[in-house]
Amino acid sequence: MRALEVLCERHAPRVGRLAHHVLGDPEDARDAAQEALAKLCVKLGQFRGEAAFSTWLHRLTLNACRDVALRRSARSHAPLEDDFRAAEGPTPDREAELSELRADLRDGLATLPVAQAHVLVLKDALGFSFEEISASSGMPVGTAKCYAHRARTTMRDLLEEGAAA
Structure with missing residues (x-):
């Protein structure tokens, strides 16, 4: 257990950076990094040693990123309704008046x-x-x-x- 804990601690920063690089969004990157490290704990017995450990972990991380990206794209968002209300705030005419007033004050x-x-x-x-x-x-x-x-x-x-x- 201690060896697994040390392994996760040692590779967590690299996994987090890779996930952030791939996904861009910090929250999604944290989710993917967490999933990759969880998969590391579960699938460590499947590591055959045919490639470097870092290569295997890199692939786990990319797969976790893909899963998070798929979930993100699957989230449905209802289209926004058209809003025909008049815009609040300064109008171009009012902005021009204020600009003239500022010039006069200056x-x-x-x-x-x-x-x-x-x-x-x-x-x-x-x-x-x-x-x-x-x-x-x-x-x-x-x-x-x-x-x-x-x-x-x-x-x-x-x-x-x-x-x-």
Whole structure:
């Protein structure tokens, strides 16, 4: 029994790699490797020594892979019914609008003074509090609030101009 256990332990990695190489699917490969090692235990008495042991085990493994592949292909799957519902999510028109809006925002941010743009992005895009902005930038909270207000006003005006054009 101990010799059989050592034999299985020694060859299990090679059997697993071969099964994975042949089948591709990790679960199917584990099933095939397990079957091959089980067959090794049952059929070891049939090994005649005419070929190398590794060649015989290789053939057992390939046969187990074939059996697993046949079972996999025999699984029946019902065809999916046609689905005529409207697709949810972004439409091409909406994506185009969002792309234009992103371009307008990017262009608007580029026109702002750097400090105002920085505060606006931290506050409105990333959700930082004014205290966090103050701590990270070293500016007083009041200054951060003022910069945010000025930046929002400028951006609103720019976006309204762009929408009117």
